[in-house]
Amino acid sequence: MERAVSTSTSSTGTQAIDRAALLVATVVRADEPLSFLDLHDECGLPKSTTSRLLTALERTELLERNASGSYVAGPLFWLYATRHDQWDELVRLARPTLERVSKDTRETVNLSVTRGDRVVQVAQVDSTYMLGTRDWTEVDVPAHCSALGKVLLAYGVLDVQQGELEQVTPSTITDREVLQRQLAQVTRRGYASTVDELEIGLTGIGAPVRGSGGEVIAALGVSGPSTRLENRLDELGRLLNDRAEQLSGLLRRRTRKEGVA
Amino acid sequence: MERAVSTSTSSTGTQAIDRAALLVATVVRADEPLSFLDLHDECGLPKSTTSRLLTALERTELLERNASGSYVAGPLFWLYATRHDQWDELVRLARPTLERVSKDTRETVNLSVTRGDRVVQVAQVDSTYMLGTRDWTEVDVPAHCSALGKVLLAYGVLDVQQGELEQVTPSTITDREVLQRQLAQVTRRGYASTVDELEIGLTGIGAPVRGSGGEVIAALGVSGPSTRLENRLDELGRLLNDRAEQLSGLLRRRTRKEGVA
DNA sequence: CTACTAGTTCCATTATATGGAACTGGATTC
């Protein structure tokens, strides 16, 4: 009986596992409870097989059924999640994106999040190299004059600090009014920039990365000499926004089923 | 050919999946890279089978190999982790423990963590009922007079607040010196208590819960009328420490292999 | 060069997964 084709780069002796893994991946990626039928449709396996596999996956704690009988990721996934810092995982998932941006722009790329009321860089591609361990470079750069900081401020992940805004260079914005107007613009355009505001000759551009619920959780950006970047702000801003959007898509719970609109 | 016995409550038509799941579970639970041979030994499957299954699991993103070729949890696990809040997962994993303590003691049981410099309750079993959603009861109780707060202070998860220590009841400790000595005792005994310090007639007892690296991440405790609890402090302290220890074990990366000491 | 150790590939064998069809059990309708 000639089956359509083997799925992907066919392998031998693992049909059952490939199918089971397909079910697990579907559930995890969907990130919303999927009913038996959802899975049956989505994965295109015969009912009996689907049933058998799901039962086995539930027994082995890879999947679990919620109160209404739909399937969700099982205890093994929880266990993993509690043991691993979610920023760590963000970094792992973001890595390809960072490298892509690095390749696109040839500039220093980084990803920042807030920790308390500080902006910390959690990953960086610098020519080639990437900060790895938990001991992150806690760059203590004032948020109001860095591009990534502005992104986080603009989307309300961080609040503008109390008191005086430090005048780091002659270009630094110290007027709260002006800053607020600029932040509003950031949300409109979808990217932030700083030219010479943090350091003379240094330009940075950043865009927001959104998490599961659509809330901004991080900022993706590039920085480099103003000479190379200052007249490409918009181009790079769009690029970053694009890439950040893609990354967000990866993090976002797939809102509905993918089949029908 | 009579095989020893079927594993567990044998099921039909899923040998391959059961075995594959066993491999995945072993890797995830170990939470340290396991080599091919580790898995071969640990799971007791023939080499060829192990190899075949591992290859399939890697292909399907359930597992992944690190630089040195050892197996670790794959992209699907990362994805799950970034999408889910680790406190959420802590609550899920802790639920059975909480319920057990509830059954043991018949008192209100809760689990607290720090968020910023506040102590927040993330789960509670109260007679029967459990807070579920993300909108946690942010009990804003001063740390220095609650048992869970003391645990978090004692283990340095939280710092004793600046300024005056509020005198909530006549029994509240307001002398930093005295508090420090008591906190030292907490780490020695493995549990903390407050009798009438937060509210007259209210006693609480708490013990530390440790995370992946062995660091304290939460506190597990019970509270109830002093009349019922004040002369069982040590007994309950031990009980809680015990249960908290068990929960910690669940969260802790299994430090070495389990086989040989 | 020889002897290991770690892991992959082969391939004959058959145990094992498969899937169509029959079945169950709970809603929903008439």
Place this chain on the structure above:
DNA sequence: GAATCCAGTTCCATATAATGGAACTAGTAG
């Protein structure tokens, strides 16, 4: 309260797909 439908499970004959011993390969040490 029977009849109908839908979601999901169980059955079972079939042959496909997983199995595992042994041969093989690659890398390392002695």
